[in-house]
Amino acid sequence: MIDDYSKLKDELKSLYPEDYETKDYDSLFTGASGGIESAEKLIREKKGGNLLQRLKGCSPGNSDWKTFEDVCLDLVKLTFENNEFFEAEAMPQLPNKYVPLDEKGTRKDITIPLVTKKRMDLDKAIIWDEFRSEPYDCKYLIFDAKNYNGPIKDKEIYQMFHYLNPKKGRIGIIFSRKSSVDESGKAALRRIKDDNYIIFVLTDDDVIKWIDCYTRDGSVRTYFRTLLTIYDSSF
Template sequence: MGRKTLFALAFDHSTTYYELESILLRAFNAAIDDLLIVDSDFKNQIIPQLLAAQTRVKQKEIERKGKQLCDELHKLNPRREDATKFEDKCIEILKYLFDNNTDLTLWEKQPTTDDGLHRFDLLCKIISSYQNNFWTELANDFHTRYVLFEFKNYTDPIKQGQIYTTEKYLFLTALRSACFIIARNGADDNAVKAAKGALKEAGKLIVILTAKDICEMLELKDKGDEPSTILINRIDEMLITLTR
């Protein structure tokens, strides 16, 4: 950063301006030349340039973060040996996508029910906030305070058995009626039917997301858009096609 730029930044702060001038006089033991004379036009020109440069740096950092997470997710092998790594990476991604102050909190890994029969991969608590339209609407529409996440690092699409198991975790009285299953390769037709059946018959929302969906959410986040758009679309697809 040039000396004239420093003077421009200190232009509106007389004490700082003259302290900077004094430092330069002592450092160079010479008078300050005319190049360091700053007027308001130069100040008004340089400050927006610095702010724009700072914004570009931040955008590059964000872009690298989202793309990096997507690449790391795809590098994991779809097998049992990488199941824990897949789960940990998905949790890292979710924490990046959804703010701990306005969206979700708690982030409790593998909690168990009182009877010890059921253990979830991840339990989060929804933060009701005007800053968070999607999660607040989800809480109101499905009468839930908590949301579950399950992670399936399978080579093939998940089957209806995984849906029936997940349905047992959901309990309306405990305000726990919504779950998102992140299945690397999605679900087969019978699993999709089972998820719709849980919603139709018991009011339990089970949304299936693929690794591709997750990467699309990361891309939206990188662009400054709302990643929950993907979740909204998946829920809409279920509700619109649901029959009696």
């Protein structure tokens, strides 16, 4: 526990080098009630804020696709991997389905095993256990970063759909930017929903809500519960 406190203090100092002394953050580790929780929340707020700044600094369009992809990967790693899940991974997209956009390298999809580190709560009220259960049978969450200026169309929905299957899971997440899904995309979402597949399409505003949930709660469970509720009522 002492080592954990030491790591927490070092991380807080590195994120708040000026405020640590002036605001007496060291007092959070003296055993006062709620001190450790406050320190952890400060760390989440700083990391989440840094991620939002990177997102805002990334322009929609092909020129910044790699930057946007990196932001999305770090979002998944920060909010999933570091508190509940195992390591997130960026996997090269299949060359027969996707073409690299420029000389910087091949575009990648982000995957994370949907197996929690601490299987102490098997309550179906926990959204991850619902995703793992029928009809979704989701062993992995798959993410795709689309740094587009315009809306997501049926083509992009079916691209993600091809990555999903009953053996690995039926849930995918597309990061869009300023606009969500056009009418052709909505028709595609309705069609795959009939077969118990889910593809969430998230704009920058959705990502802000995602990060807000993480900084507040230390988990994004409630955010994904809300996503599923909205999805169920929308299509």
